[in-house]
Amino acid sequence: MDTEKLIQDVVKNVMQKLSVGIIPSSQTPDNTSESIENNGKLKMAQNVASDRKIVCSISVKHVHLCREHLDVLYGKDYEPTIFKELYQPNNYAYKETVTIVGPKLNAIQNVRILGPLRNKSQVELAKTDCIILGIDAPVKPSGKLEGTSSCVLIGPKGAVYLKEGVIRANRHIHLSEEDADYFGIKDNDEVDVRVSGPKGLTFNNVQVRVGKDFVSEMHIDTDDGNAADVVNGTLVEIVNASCIAPIGPSTIADLSKIPPGIPDNSISGEITDPNILKNINNITSQSDVGLASSASSNITGSYGNIGSAKTLKTVITVADLDNYKASGIRLSDDVILSPLAKDEALARGIKILS
Ligand SMILES: [Zn+2]
Structure with a gap:
């Protein structure tokens, strides 16, 4: 058997395994039956080379507000002005913005309010924003706000202590019904999405949201976007990577194997650039002022003193x-x-x- 034929056979064999979702026995078997049974994923595996790509957009930090909070921040019955229509129909950026303050007392100004108004206020940040603010926001789908993080929102007329509602939005795709049919996937499926280019990578755990009003579009936060050199409009591919290596929870090495950092995190660690922190809005960083512990804060609904009773x-x-x-x-x-x-x-x- 010549080498070329051998390689062809191996490739054919691998491709066949991929297309039926077989996981090598050495890998975690947890998702095996799911991979085989999930027709959506099967079809995607065959569609890796599909030329139907999805437009990707970057979601910069933003807030969704409820009526009550907009009243506090901008005044009773305030009607926000539409600044720009977004790609998804009936979604828009308002002209109005807010300032977000977290427990470090750093502030991020000019954070866009998106419309329409919602039943519950929701703040969507990237990890870098969270580091600046000192907020440990969980990764959550939009609207799943129970037990999520807190912050203070400041507007021209007042401030709101948001007890919960701060999240890092999960990666997700708004999918038109037509494209959902094409890919053979349904609402709430999770897929993998490949980005090409020198910083190309595959995003896992991408939630699919199918809706009859949706235009197909993937949404990722600024950290994910920057990691992969994605700009608004970059085309990405839905692929099926989970049948190759099912993704589990992330784990951390034994203590003896953790690469050393230095105390101020300026070489490695979660803060990429300490100067970012020093230059935020002239508000001096101050730890130990826990918004998280100030649930009884006196600031909701009116201005005055902000923060917990002790500070x-x-x-x-x-x-x-x-x-x-x-x-x-x-x-x-x-x-x-x-x-x-x-x-x-x-x-x-x-x-x-x-
Ligand atoms: Zn979205």
């Missing part, structure tokens, strides 16, 4: 500016100046002292 912060809004005409505003660890108030103070010639 009160003064929030200065546009409405407070008259009080600072003469003295100017002295910034300190205990003072949060809302972005709008800062602009307005500068416009009115009120001194901001640091």
